[in-house]
Amino acid sequence: xxxPSLWWIDWSLHGKPMRRETVGRFLxxxxxxxxxxxxxxxxxxxxxxxxxxxxxxxxxxxxxDEEGEGIGGKVAALPQVREANYRNPxxxxxxxxxxxxxxxxxxxxxxxxxxxxxxxxxxPGGMSEEGIAGVRDALEPLPQVEKILSGGDxxxxxxxxxxxxxxxxxxxxALACVVFAxxxxxxxxxxxxxxxxxxxxxxxxxxxxxxxxxxxxxxAFVAGGLLAFLAAGASCAAMFFLSGRFSFVRVAVGPAQExxxxxxxxxxxxxxxxxxxxxxxxxxxxxxxxxPKGR
Amino acid sequence: MIEAFRVGAVSRGRTLWEGLDLAAGDxxxxxxxGPPACGKTLLMRILRGERRPDSGDVVAGxxxxxxxxxxxxxxxxxxxxxxxxxxxVPPGRTVGDLxxxxxxxxxxxxxxxxxxRMEELLAIMGLPGVEGAEVSSLSASERAxxxxxxxxxxxxxxxxxxxxxxxxxxxxxxxxxGLFRALAKEEKTILLMERRLPDRWQGAKEILSLSAGPFTxxxxxxxxxxxxxxxxxPAPSGVPGxxxxxxxxxxxxxxxxxxxxxxTKGEE
Numbered sequence: 001x002x003x004p005s006l007w008w009i010d011w012s013l014h015g016k017p018m019r020r021e022t023v024g025r026f027l028x029x030x031x032x033x034x035x036x037x038x039x040x041x042x043x044x045x046x047x048x049x050x051x052x053x054x055x056x057x058x059x060x061x062x063x064x065d066e067e068g069e070g071i072g073g074k075v076a077a078l079p080q081v082r083e084a085n086y087r088n089p090x091x092x093x094x095x096x097x098x099x100x101x102x103x104x105x106x107x108x109x110x111x112x113x114x115x116x117x118x119x120x121x122x123x124p125g126g127m128s129e130e131g132i133a134g135v136r137d138a139l140e141p142l143p144q145v146e147k148i149l150s151g152g153d154x155x156x157x158x159x160x161x162x163x164x165x166x167x168x169x170x171x172x173x174a175l176a177c178v179v180f181a182x183x184x185x186x187x188x189x190x191x192x193x194x195x196x197x198x199x200x201x202x203x204x205x206x207x208x209x210x211x212x213x214x215x216x217x218x219x220a221f222v223a224g225g226l227l228a229f230l231a232a233g234a235s236c237a238a239m240f241f242l243s244g245r246f247s248f249v250r251v252a253v254g255p256a257q258e259x260x261x262x263x264x265x266x267x268x269x270x271x272x273x274x275x276x277x278x279x280x281x282x283x284x285x286x287x288x289x290x291x292p293k294g295r
Numbered sequence: 296m297i298e299a300f301r302v303g304a305v306s307r308g309r310t311l312w313e314g315l316d317l318a319a320g321d322x323x324x325x326x327x328x329g330p331p332a333c334g335k336t337l338l339m340r341i342l343r344g345e346r347r348p349d350s351g352d353v354v355a356g357x358x359x360x361x362x363x364x365x366x367x368x369x370x371x372x373x374x375x376x377x378x379x380x381x382x383x384v385p386p387g388r389t390v391g392d393l394x395x396x397x398x399x400x401x402x403x404x405x406x407x408x409x410x411x412r413m414e415e416l417l418a419i420m421g422l423p424g425v426e427g428a429e430v431s432s433l434s435a436s437e438r439a440x441x442x443x444x445x446x447x448x449x450x451x452x453x454x455x456x457x458x459x460x461x462x463x464x465x466x467x468x469x470x471x472x473g474l475f476r477a478l479a480k481e482e483k484t485i486l487l488m489e490r491r492l493p494d495r496w497q498g499a500k501e502i503l504s505l506s507a508g509p510f511t512x513x514x515x516x517x518x519x520x521x522x523x524x525x526x527x528x529p530a531p532s533g534v535p536g537x538x539x540x541x542x543x544x545x546x547x548x549x550x551x552x553x554x555x556x557x558x559t560k561g562e563e
Binding site: 009197201203204208 | 384
């Protein structure tokens with residue numbers, strides 16, 4: 001083991017309070033990381049809404065099954081569409097009877113009165129006016145399409161509410177980040193103040209305060225990055241556990257397996273980097289607050 | 296070498312002294328004695344480059360500590376050790392923590408090497424096995440010796456010791472004298488600030504120069520050993536010891552002249 005370094009001066013000289021503070025910092029970081037990952041997966045209210053919402057494309061009577069399935073396949077290829085399933089008239093009739101038992105007499109003449117249709121479910125990211133309009137634009141020109149049921153005016157107000165809900169949720173995340181930063185700043189100020197006798201000792205022996213501050217900040221960057229990594233890892237593990245155990249978590253947040261997607265990896269890496277930088281900056285700010293004139 | 300040129304200091308609106316000259320060369324031991332509140336600690340801080348004198352200048356290694364580059368001042372401090380009269384140590388801090396700090400000041404020392412040297416130095420200071428003890432639990436003498444051991448850990452070129460002998464106690468005067476002689480042989484410069492010159496040190500008849508006044512400057516010749524009653528080493532030119540009138544008598548009594556005395560004229 002190498003000797004003590006200015007990078008780890010706090011750990012070297014104040015190990016006990018540092019361990020205590022780090023536990024608190026880890027828990028806070030775990031909360032913020034969990035919040036962030038949950039928001040990344042769910043997109044706020046997007047995933048919940050997309051789980052509840054379906055677009056229905058009613059086809060004209062007499063459209064062959066092959067064409068219906070072809071339309072379903074074409075819709076499923078759209079980027080905002082999660083899945084699109086074609087139901088032929090016979091399947092539609094069975095679903096109707098299952099939903100409204102006792103209405104078999106409607107088909108007394110022998111002819112199926114229901115047409116085939118395509119049921120479309122959007123991805124959470126596609127839950128917007130633009131996403132819905134994109135699907136409509138792709139289907140409306142088709143001669144086989146009779147009607148597209150996409151929620152009408154109700155859907156517009158629902159999407160507006162979803163935007164507000166997302167803004168509130170991301171605002172909550174921003175608030176959590178601010179609280180995290182404030183706690184970090186207070187902790188770092190207390191750490192720097194606690195270090196005052198040692199700083200005085202070192203300054204008397206030719207170690208400039210600026211060098212101590214810079215090395216401590218570098219140590220805070222490394223330790224902060226490691227802490228954020230561990231907290232994010234624990235958060236992922238918790239999500240796998242919760243989404244495997246509780247279905248409402250899968251519905252509202254999404255399957256934890258999606259954490260392995262590239263679309264989550266980059267923001268998660270940026271989150272870790274931001275957390276490390278934030279902790280280094282907090283170290284410098286705490287130093288400046290404890291030693292305003294610079295020592 | 297540390298050289299002070301016409302240094303003066305004012306404290307609380309009172310001129311403590313002015314026009315002080317001093318040149319402490321390599322391998323020399325200097326003792327500054329004087330009554331309480333005469334400015335010994337202030338002089339030490341000035342010579343260490345911590346407090347700009349109100350007049351004059353201090354030069355170390357050929358460059359001014361106050362008018363030279365800030366980097367030079369820092370380098371000088373890095374090469375010097377200091378034992379303050381009162382060691383400010385927060386509660387709960389152990390002797391081992393002080394060595395850890397000293398290692399940090401030295402730029403990092405391998406843990407095994409640190410432990411080995413710490414144990415060695417503490418044994419020399421009569422404090423074996425105290426590395427885990429809280430500094431606040433040590434006596435004044437133990438604190439002073441532990442603080443000296445902590446400074447010696449970095450092998451400083453210059454040692455500034457404020458009331459070390461008084462705090463360490465009479466029992467340690469002889470051993471510390473031997474230690475300082477050994478350090479001086481390694482070309483280290485040692486400056487002590489004390490209320491009085493230890494009796495045994497005076498009896499050594501190795502005092503080169505003294506002067507009366509609030510301060511008494513004593514340059515202790517550490518080596519090479521000289522015959523009793525004679526100067527141990529020639530005083531560098533232009534320093535107090537050069538002046539014949541400023542040399543101590545063979546019985547160790549202070550001389551009555553010298554720049555230091557001149558410097559204190561008009562005081563009190």
